[in-house]
Amino acid sequence: xxxxxxxxxxxxxxxxxxxxxxxxxxxxxxxxxxxxxxxxxxxxxxxxxxxxxxxxxxxxxxxxxxxxxxxxxxxxxxxxxxxxxxxxxxxxxxxxxxxxxxxxxxxxxxxxxxxxxxxxxxxxxxxxxxxxxxxxxxxxxxxxxxxxxxxxxxxxxxxxxxxxxxxxxxxxxxxxxxxxxxxxxxxxxxxxxxxxxxxxxxxxxxxxxxxxxxxxxxxxxxxxxxxxxxxxxxxxxxxxxxxxxxxxxxxxxxxxxxxxxxxxxxxxxxxxxxxxxxxxxxxxxxxxxxxxxxxxxxxxxxxxxxxxxxxxxxxxxxxxxxxxxxxxxxxxxxxxxxxxxxxxxxxxxxxxxxxxxxxxxxxxxxxxxxxxxxxxxxxxxxxxxxxxxxxxxxxxxxxxxxxxxxxxxxxxxxxxxxxxxxxxxxxxxxxxxxxxxxxxxxxxxxxxxxxxxxxxxxxxxxxxxxxxxxxxxxxxxxxxxxxxxxxxx
Numbered sequence: 191x192x193x194x195x196x197x198x199x200x201x202x203x204x205x206x207x208x209x210x211x212x213x214x215x216x217x218x219x220x221x222x223x224x225x226x227x228x229x230x231x232x233x234x235x236x237x238x239x240x241x242x243x244x245x246x247x248x249x250x251x252x253x254x255x256x257x258x259x260x261x262x263x264x265x266x267x268x269x270x271x272x273x274x275x276x277x278x279x280x281x282x283x284x285x286x287x288x289x290x291x292x293x294x295x296x297x298x299x300x301x302x303x304x305x306x307x308x309x310x311x312x313x314x315x316x317x318x319x320x321x322x323x324x325x326x327x328x329x330x331x332x333x334x335x336x337x338x339x340x341x342x343x344x345x346x347x348x349x350x351x352x353x354x355x356x357x358x359x360x361x362x363x364x365x366x367x368x369x370x371x372x373x374x375x376x377x378x379x380x381x382x383x384x385x386x387x388x389x390x391x392x393x394x395x396x397x398x399x400x401x402x403x404x405x406x407x408x409x410x411x412x413x414x415x416x417x418x419x420x421x422x423x424x425x426x427x428x429x430x431x432x433x434x435x436x437x438x439x440x441x442x443x444x445x446x447x448x449x450x451x452x453x454x455x456x457x458x459x460x461x462x463x464x465x466x467x468x469x470x471x472x473x474x475x476x477x478x479x480x481x482x483x484x485x486x487x488x489x490x491x492x493x494x495x496x497x498x499x500x501x502x503x504x505x506x507x508x509x510x511x512x513x514x515x516x517x518x519x520x521x522x523x524x525x526x527x528x529x530x531x532x533x534x535x536x537x538x539x540x541x542x543x544x545x546x547x548x549x550x551x552x553x554x555x556x557x558x559x560x561x562x563x564x565x566x567x568x569x570x571x572x573x574x575x576x577x578x579x580x581x582x583x584x585x586x587x588x589x590x591x592x593x594x595x596x597x598x599x600x601x602x603x604x605x606x607x608x609x610x611x612x613x614x615x616x617x618x619x620x621x622x623x624x625x626x627x628x629x630x631x632x633x634x635x636x637x638x639x640x641x642x643x644x645x646x647x648x649x650x651x652x653x654x655x656x657x658x659x660x661x662x663x664x665x666x667x668x669x670x671x672x673x674x675x676x677x678x679x
Contacts, residue, residue, distance in 0.1 A: 193659070193662060193663050193666055193667060194667065196659060196663075197613075197663055197667070200613050200617070201610075201613055204613045204616060204617075206292035208500075215261055216261075216666070219258070219261050220332040222257050222600070223250075223254045223257060226250050226257075226501035227246075227250045227253060229522060230245075230249050230250045230253075230454050231244040231246050233631060235248045235497075236635070237631075237635050238634065238635040238636065242295050245288055245289075245595075246276070247480065248284055248288070250328070252277065252280070252281040254282065255277055256277055256281075256413055257272050258490060259274060259277060259409075260409060260411075260413070260615075263405055263409070264402075267400075267402050267404070267405045268401050270405050271391075271404060271405050271408050272399070274387075274405070274408045274409050274412050274413065275384065275387060275408070275412060277412075277413075277552040278383070278384075278387070278412035278413060278417070278418065279380065279383075281418055281422060282380045282383065282418055282421050282422030282544065283380060283422070284377075284422070285418070285419070285422030285423045286372075286373045286376040286377070286380060286422050286423070287370075287373045289460040289634070290372045290373055290634075291376065291424055291425035292423075292424050292425055292426075292605045292630070292633060292634075293318075293633075293634075294318050295425045295426060296371075296372050296375065296425045297318035297362070298317075298318045298346055298347075299348075299357045299359065299371075299375045299425060299508075300318050300357070300371055300375075301315070301316045301317060301318065302347065302353065302357035302358070303354070303357035303358040303359075303360060303362075303371075303388070304361065304362030305354065306354050306355065306357070306358035306503075307358060307361065307362075309503055310503060311381065311503050311504045311508075312345075312347045312351065312354045312503070312504070313345055313347055313504050313508050313509065313512045314345050314504070315345060315628070316345055316346055316347035316354070317345060317346045318346060322408055335647075342513045343630070346513075347512065347641055348512050348513060348515075348516030348597050348656045349462070349463060349503035349512075349513060349516075350460075350461055350462065350463075350494060350497060350498050350509075351462065351497070351498055351503075351504075351509065352461045352462050352497055353427065356378055356427060356462070357375060359482055360375040360377070361374075362376040372425065375425055375427075376421070376422065376423075376424075376425055378427055378429070378430055379421045379422075379424075379426065379428070379429050379430070379520040380422060380428050382429035382432070382433045383412070383417060383421040383429055386429060386432060386433050386436050386600055387408060387411055387412050388462040389433070389436045389437060389440055389600075390407055390408065390411055390436070390603065390604065391407075391408060392440065392441055392565070393439075393443065393604065394604075396440070396443055396444065399607075404608060406606075406607070407603055407606075407607065409605065410467055410603040410606055410615065410619075411599065411600060414597065414599065414603075414608070414619055414623070415619065415622075415623030415626065415627070416592075416595055416619065416622050416623055416626055417596070417599065419623070419626045419630060420592060420593050420595075420596055420623060420626065421629065424592070424593060424630070425595040425628060426503055426591070427462060427463065427464075428463050428465055428593045428594075428596050428597065429463035429506050429596065430462040430463070431458075431460065431461070431462045431463050431464075431466065432459070432461035432465050432596060432597060432600065433454055433459075434456070434458040434466075435456070435459040435465060435466050435469070435597075436600050437455055438452055438455040438456045438459065438466075439573070439576065439601070441455060442572050443572070447448035448473065448476060448477070448486070450489060453486055454489060454490075454493065455493070456469075456473065456490050457489060457490040457491060457492055457493040457494060458493050460490070460491075460493070460494045461493050461494050461497050461577060464513075465597045467583075468560075468579045468580050468582065468583035468597070469575065469576050469580070470487075470490065470557075470560035471557055471560040471564060471573040471579065472560065472564045472570070472578070472579045473490075474486060474561065475561055475564035475565045475568070475625050476564075476568075476575075498510070498513070506575055516589075517549060517550065517553065517588065518587065518588070518589015518590055518591060518594075519547060519589055519590055519591060520549060520588050520589055520590075522590045522646050522650070523587065523589075523590030523646070523650060523654065524584075524585070524586075524587065524588065524590070524651075524654045525547075525588065525590070526549065526588035526589075526590075527647065527650060527651060527654075529545055529652070530542065531647065533545075549575060549589075552586060552588065553586075553587070555643050556582065556583070556586040556587070559582075560579060560582050563665075567669070570669060573601060573605060574605075574664075574669055575670075576598070577598060577601050577602060577605055577664070578661075578664055578665070578669065580597055580601075581657060581660060581664060582597075582658045582661065582663040584654075584661075585654075585657060585661050588601050592622075592625065592626050592629060595618075595622050602614075602615050602618065603615065608671075610671055614660050614663075617656060618653075618656070618657075618660070619654060621649060621653040622653060622658060624649050625645055625649040625650055625653060628640055628644050628645040628649060629641055629643065629645040629646070632644070632645055642671055663679075
């Protein structure tokens, strides 16, 4: 079977690489440290601001300390776990303080806070071109002035109002403390990253794991390049929803049932960003009767509806339309990236326009197909259900943001404790980390070839193809694997 052959190849060379690194720990540490310093210097030298010694030193220092922690963890795993939390937290704080982040999102967040401050309508007024820019000139996403002017006519807010309230709070704290807004707006993400780490620690204690296994889980999550870059640099706030999804999962492990309280926890994960949307078909399918499915859906959606109903600055219909019809940023990921490249290369604007109707249809089919799959496969446990749901989403979504990968990351980390699944975690982390680094660096320095051709087209498409394989392997083989380390539900 082709899936087994590909997996065998991946396992063989992953094991060889791992053995090589483990058997040459000191040499690996020295080489990694030298390469880290070299890359930090090169990236700084070619940045828009020119070479800056302090960031090059600090980033190199943090990474070398992380390498040292991994190298020496076996001497005292409990102590190493403490330093995992400290190093990850301080590294993210440093990135938040040193770098502005993704200017489009940071300017958007500031616009949200200022709009709330003046009692404006976020669904009509928020736009990264309306607010006083944090960068002197925002990175252009458009080819002409006409496109920019057309974009200026539309608002750029597609979330529940709770997201704007977090921006308003960050704005006020920034004014009160004189801490830069671009730093303050990242603090909720950084703090919730820390708290998710604590929840993962408690889950591993629940599994009765020893210090070595707990250390690996903490390092897998808190040292993951995606965690550090998205939380400390980007300026998004997905973790404000993810933490409730992890808490929901932890509650399910302890209670072994879905009840009113757990459904509310799941609902809270939707009130900032729809991070739990991909898992809803799975958890709805776990209800045994149609009436229970309906009641579960009502309870889950209640926190979202209640909180947007209490927002006084725009009509309810406008808030629902703004959030429910948002499909993410298209043409950056998966088949939408392929379609955009094809129709642009061959000058087919009519065909490109027609896909604006195809993508929503695919999304509807995606969620319907997920529900039917889980309805026919009732024995899938909670952890597998959450991961498979996200893999479905990554394979078929046309809208994309790098921060979406964070939605699955805590659960992929837990699954990586099982031997046959760790290889997927390794490759996913390497590719997504590279993609994030290339995207953030290219975007910050207006190197569009690096951001688009290398980041989205080469690494992004490679990662998408890998996720398709991961998804297909999981459905055909992985879901039937009996965990050797984690209990089933």
